[in-house]
Amino acid sequence: MLQDQVFDTLVDTKKMFVSKMKTKIVKRNYVNAEGESLLYLHVTKNYQRERIPLDIYVPADLWDPKTARLKSDSLKARDINLILDNVDSKITGIRTMFRLAEKQLTMEKFIQEFQNSIPRIDFLAFMEYQIKQEKQILAKGTVRRHKSIVTKLRNWRERIFFTEIDESLLLKMRSHFKSLGNEPTTIESNMAVVKKYINAAKKTGIRMPITSDDIKIGSTSGHRTDLRPEEIKKIHQLFFSPFMNERYRLTAGYFLFACFTGLRISDVQQLKRKQLEEDMFQFISVKSKKRQWISISKKLREILDHDDRLFVQVPTPEEINRVLKTVATLCGIQKNISFHVARHSFATNFLRMGGKVQDLQKILGHSKISETMIYVHIVESEACEKIKIMDNLW
Structure with a gap:
């Protein structure tokens, strides 16, 4: 079990500087009327400490602080322990992502990543997440259009993994839009939206086998229909x-x-x-x-x-x-x-x-x-x- 994790959070091209961040799942001392206590994730780094509530309640008398798991073989205890395993996996995923992206994992960035749960595997899930984040600053029509593009792609493929986004996949994506009857300018407009979210993913440190310069967008102006x-x-x-x-x-x-x-x-x-x-x-x-x-x-x-x-x-x-x-x-x-x-x-x-x-x-x-x-x-x-x-x- 991972209960006390140490992260290398700063990578340099010449040598690695180690800045330790420790995390530990702990039980709150307060016990409610049902005999349960709330679990927190304690995060410490450079004498800074944050406590993130996990919204998980456990029987106080069954909690093992050494393993950070429940000491029971009941179905409920197994389910809770599985959820805690997922919490540890999530923490490891954040660590791995920042390490591979050679980006510094600060306390603020860790909390943001942990609480917001930015999708880092499925591109379509990331698009949906990002649209939700930008909903307040995007025009309503823009939000509807971006959501419709996600729907078109979801009907084509249930998931699009970041690791498979390359020039070949983008060509297939264009062919899919064409098969739906989209005009050439509409296809280019759709691809411009795809490029926008690929750029947004790269800014969060997500790696994929394509660069922004590889994505060429044609004319989106099209023919302007008007009435006499x-x-x-x-x-x-x-x-x-x-x-x-x-x-x-x-x-x-x-x-x-x-x-x-x-x-x-x-x-x-x-x-x-x-x-x-x-x-x-x-x-x-x-x-x-x-x-x-x-x-x-x-x-x-x-x-x-x-x-x-x-x-x-x-x-x-x-x-x-x-x-x-x-x-x-x-x-x-x-x-x-x-x-x-x-x-x-x-x-x-x-x-x-x-x-x-x-x-x-x-x-x-x-x-x-x-x-x-x-x-x-x-x-x-x-x-x-x-x-x-x-x-x-x-």
Whole structure:
């Protein structure tokens, strides 16, 4: 049994400096009404001592302080002793990981590793753990997207061991995404997320047979689908139709609102109807963290007044995107539509109507004009196509 473990916690390339950290499982003196005492893990290093409660209660009279185990052959005692064996194994795993990674194991890092239980074998378990840790700082849409990538990979393989992550596995991963019908840009976007978590794992000292430089990510920008004015008009007419399905109407209303403002779905979700009562409203963009102001145009006011559920009831992004495909079919629009198409449609139509690119940059909240110029290039390419009218010269 391991009850008193000594760790070599600092490795140098020329020689090893030994800094002793001792751990020991001990029983608390206090005995509760059931005759049980709580177990603690005592950790000492450089005259510093920490006591970590293990949330394990044992019969006080059966505890052997020398072996740090229960002196009984009962089923319950065997189960508890097995749990304590796992505690020792966990401690050894932390020691081994830091030793192999040639990183110093401080008291703070040991406690963090021990309490947080960072998965260090299964990459997918590590992704799930890391997503949970970053949930408060990531946008809700980002969390959903990262979770969906984990689900795609889990459906492919139950576990992906860090030790098998190499270029060959990443090629197979790309093939799996392709087999699901993912577009090339979506595949690259998925792989960019995989790379992010591989980098995060490496920062915690996890080793694998691949480096970050080995993971090449292609273009994730893709083709920007947008709707022409006549296509938006069809959705507008359907929205105001008395025969419109109420579920479809609500989704169409949000989509039209974005077609006239360029808002992302994450910003639409945070707006409340009360904010839209005046002729202008402000909000802080979820993605850019910038404060933006937008005026309520005549058409926007008509859309808001036509359905008082807007910005009171907000369907999930998944629900909105599902319904939008039906709305497009009803309008005879043969394009693959998602909510983000509304933002692209606003940008291109704003420029088609003679809007200035500098104004568009401010409305969209772009930090760099180069982001906005993408839409200028789209409109310019359309203008170049107009030269074909000369075919009708005679």
